[in-house]
Amino acid sequence: xxxxxxxxxxxxxxxxxxxxxxxxxxxxxxxxxxxxxxxxxxxxxxxxxxxxxxxxxxxxxxxxxxxxxxxxxxxxxxxxxxxxxxxxxxxxxxxxxxxxxxxxxxxxxxxxxxxxxxxxxxxxxxxxxxxxxxxxxxxxxxxxxxxxxxxxxxxxxxxxxxxxxxxxxxxxxxxxxxxxxxxxxxxxxxxxxxxxxxxxxxxxxxxxxxxxxxxxxxxxxxxxxxxxxxxxxxxxxxxxxxxxxxxxxxxxxxxxxxxxxxxxxxxxxxxxxxxxxxxxxxxxxxxxxxxxxxxxxxxxxxxxxxxxxxxxxxxxxxxxxxxxxxxxxxxxxxxxxxxxxxxxxxxxxxxxxxxxxxxxxxxxxxxxxx
Numbered sequence: 001x002x003x004x005x006x007x008x009x010x011x012x013x014x015x016x017x018x019x020x021x022x023x024x025x026x027x028x029x030x031x032x033x034x035x036x037x038x039x040x041x042x043x044x045x046x047x048x049x050x051x052x053x054x055x056x057x058x059x060x061x062x063x064x065x066x067x068x069x070x071x072x073x074x075x076x077x078x079x080x081x082x083x084x085x086x087x088x089x090x091x092x093x094x095x096x097x098x099x100x101x102x103x104x105x106x107x108x109x110x111x112x113x114x115x116x117x118x119x120x121x122x123x124x125x126x127x128x129x130x131x132x133x134x135x136x137x138x139x140x141x142x143x144x145x146x147x148x149x150x151x152x153x154x155x156x157x158x159x160x161x162x163x164x165x166x167x168x169x170x171x172x173x174x175x176x177x178x179x180x181x182x183x184x185x186x187x188x189x190x191x192x193x194x195x196x197x198x199x200x201x202x203x204x205x206x207x208x209x210x211x212x213x214x215x216x217x218x219x220x221x222x223x224x225x226x227x228x229x230x231x232x233x234x235x236x237x238x239x240x241x242x243x244x245x246x247x248x249x250x251x252x253x254x255x256x257x258x259x260x261x262x263x264x265x266x267x268x269x270x271x272x273x274x275x276x277x278x279x280x281x282x283x284x285x286x287x288x289x290x291x292x293x294x295x296x297x298x299x300x301x302x303x304x305x306x307x308x309x310x311x312x313x314x315x316x317x318x319x320x321x322x323x324x325x326x327x328x329x330x331x332x333x334x335x336x337x338x339x340x341x342x343x344x345x346x347x348x349x350x351x352x353x354x355x356x357x358x359x360x361x362x363x364x365x366x367x368x369x370x
Contacts, residue, residue, distance in 0.1 A: 005123055009213055009217060010077075010078045010127075011056075011080070011127045011129070012080040012120050013080070013081060013128070014083065014116075014135065015081060016051065016130070017129045019048035019051045019096055020048060022151075024036060024039060024043075040089040040091075041091070047095060048096040052149045055277050056163070056277040057079055057105075063076035063163075063217075064077055066222050070222065076220070080109060081105060081107070081109070083109065084110075084111050084112070084113050086110060087110055087112075090110050107123065109123075115134075115135070117144070120142070120144050121142060125139075127144075127147075127210050129149045131148065133148055136148045136300055145209065146206075146299075150291035152295060154292075163228055163229045163230070164231075165230075165231055165232070166233075166276040166294075167231070167232070168233075168236075168279075168280060168281040168283075168286065169233055169235035170202075171299070172207050172280050172281065173204075174208070174248065178193070190241070191241055194237075194241040194244050199244075201251040201252070206299065211231070211252075211254055211256075212254055215231070215255050217229050218231075231258075232259070232274050232276065233249075233259040234259075234279070235260070235261060236263070238261055245261075267290060268289045268293055271293060271294045272294070276294055276295070278294075279296045280297050281297075
């Protein structure tokens, strides 16, 4: 009987996010495919070092320890290692998985250079992490939460056994609707809009489905009084725009353990204190300092930038470039940093995968679409 992965938390991760493949990548870029193939075959028995995504994968796989104690329990987590390698160059990858004790990884994809987003949906992936921008953008466009993971911080924290994940708000958990108002009309109009719309749930962003899956994991009775996941929302929003966020989370019936409404304060110190295994943000201006202290993934805002361009929000090429740098030139000509107070630029909100984690997550299908 086929295995039903829809009843597990499924994370897809590229080989270069799981392990440090910078040396091999440099060979490929400088010397080409044949040199890369020879290099990987020659180094097949030399384990790769841990990459930025390794701590998250290690702790996620521990969820399955519950099935060892309860033979009737469904496996809680599955990890799909995804690589554009061919089978001929993959032995170093598999040997590294074995060397580092990731014995519970059961599935992999070797695409031989072909695009991989189409295979992620076949495995019901709830999250995809990669070091390749094109693969991340394709995954987002196909409705799969995806992040471009930065290089590992100098001292990655691997000592916490509870899964810890931190999210930015707008354009990550929520859509970029509110950010668009800020871009077009400025901060005062944004605050006015969010205050008057406080009772209207925010539309879902690209990571809303992942949040719901994690929330059901938190309440899984197999874990008794020890929730396996701790979730933090770290947003540059400030009061009074917090109310719409909280009401939205209540409407979605999800549990966020900790929430920080930063009001323009730098996020890095909070991230150091929370110590997440991964932090997701849609702005490089926040990701780059965060990546120095915790594993960080950038949620590309390219698709929403295209929407903004089509709507005429970027009148010049310099304004478009400024947006990517975290600078906003609003319609009145004022200059500020998007995210300094509001903090949430746009990533595509594609149709999410509806997915069940054991019987309880079937309820996710019925959660209100906002």
